[in-house]
Amino acid sequence: MGRAAAVLNRRRAAAFAALAAALAVYYATSDSWPNVSTWWDVAFLGLLLVPAVFGLVYAVLPFWRAPLAQLALMALAFAAVAAAFQSAGLVEPASFAKLGGAAAAAFVFLAIFESATWVALIAALIPWVDAYSVFWGPTSRILKHPKGVSALSFAFPIPGESGVASLGLPDLLFFALFLAAAARFRLRVGATFVLMALSFGTTTALAAWTNRALPATPLLSIAFLLANADLLWRRLRASGTRSERESAPAD
Numbered sequence: 001m002g003r004a005a006a007v008l009n010r011r012r013a014a015a016f017a018a019l020a021a022a023l024a025v026y027y028a029t030s031d032s033w034p035n036v037s038t039w040w041d042v043a044f045l046g047l048l049l050v051p052a053v054f055g056l057v058y059a060v061l062p063f064w065r066a067p068l069a070q071l072a073l074m075a076l077a078f079a080a081v082a083a084a085f086q087s088a089g090l091v092e093p094a095s096f097a098k099l100g101g102a103a104a105a106a107f108v109f110l111a112i113f114e115s116a117t118w119v120a121l122i123a124a125l126i127p128w129v130d131a132y133s134v135f136w137g138p139t140s141r142i143l144k145h146p147k148g149v150s151a152l153s154f155a156f157p158i159p160g161e162s163g164v165a166s167l168g169l170p171d172l173l174f175f176a177l178f179l180a181a182a183a184r185f186r187l188r189v190g191a192t193f194v195l196m197a198l199s200f201g202t203t204t205a206l207a208a209w210t211n212r213a214l215p216a217t218p219l220l221s222i223a224f225l226l227a228n229a230d231l232l233w234r235r236l237r238a239s240g241t242r243s244e245r246e247s248a249p250a251d
Helices: 002-007 010-032 038-059 061-065 068-087 091-110 116-135 138-142 146-151 169-184 189-210 217-247
Strands: 153-157 164-168
Touching (some): 010 038, 010 153, 038 061, 038 091, 038 169, 038 189, 061 169, 068 091, 091 169, 116 138, 116 169, 146 153, 153 169, 164 169, 164 189, 169 189, 169 217, 189 217
Antiparallel strands (some): 153 164
C-alpha cells in the first residue's frame, strides 16, 4: 500500500477531504433543501452530485497500484462495514462503504486484464448483460423489492425530498474499473472521468423522462470508449501487427 500512498499526494488528499466534507454536509441536509422541480433535481444530480461522489474515486485512483492482497482485504472490510450500516438503517454511510468496496474490488479485477483492448472488449459486452438483467433478468426482480434495491445500490438523495436516486453496485464497480484502466494503460483519465460521470447524469435524465429504471452501463461503456477511441484503436492495430509477426514463419 505504501507505493500507492506515496503517489496519493497532498493535492489528491486535499481534494478527497474537501469532497468528503461537502458530501457529508449535503447528505445531512438534503431534505431541507428547496424542492424546485424534477428537472432541477436531475440537473443537480447529474452535473454536481454524481461527479462529486465519483470524484472520491478519482482522488484515490493511485491506489490501483496497491498489492492485490491488501486491495482484496480492503474490499472485504468495506463490504462488512456496508452490511453493518445497512442493517442498522444507515443507508447513506452504507452507500459510501459500498463505493469504497466497489472501487477496491475493481482495482483487484484490473489485474486480470493484460491490455487496454481487453477492457474495451468488456466495455462492449457488459451493456448487453446489464440491459438483459434490468429489463428481464435478476435486476428486474430485485427492483420490485425496495429493500433489495437499497441493499444493492448507492443512494443519491434528491434535494428537498426523502426519496433517492440509485445506481447499482455493478455500476460503481465498472466506473472504477474503467477509470483505473485508463490510468494503468495510459489512456485519457480526465476525459474518461468527465464523460463517464456525465453518462450517469444522462441515464438519470432518461430514467426521469421515461419513468422507469434503466441500465447505466450502456452509456458508461460508450463514454469510456468515446474518450479513448483513437488510442484503443491504435493499441488494437499494434496488437494485431505483433500477432502477425509472431505467427509468421521464420526464413
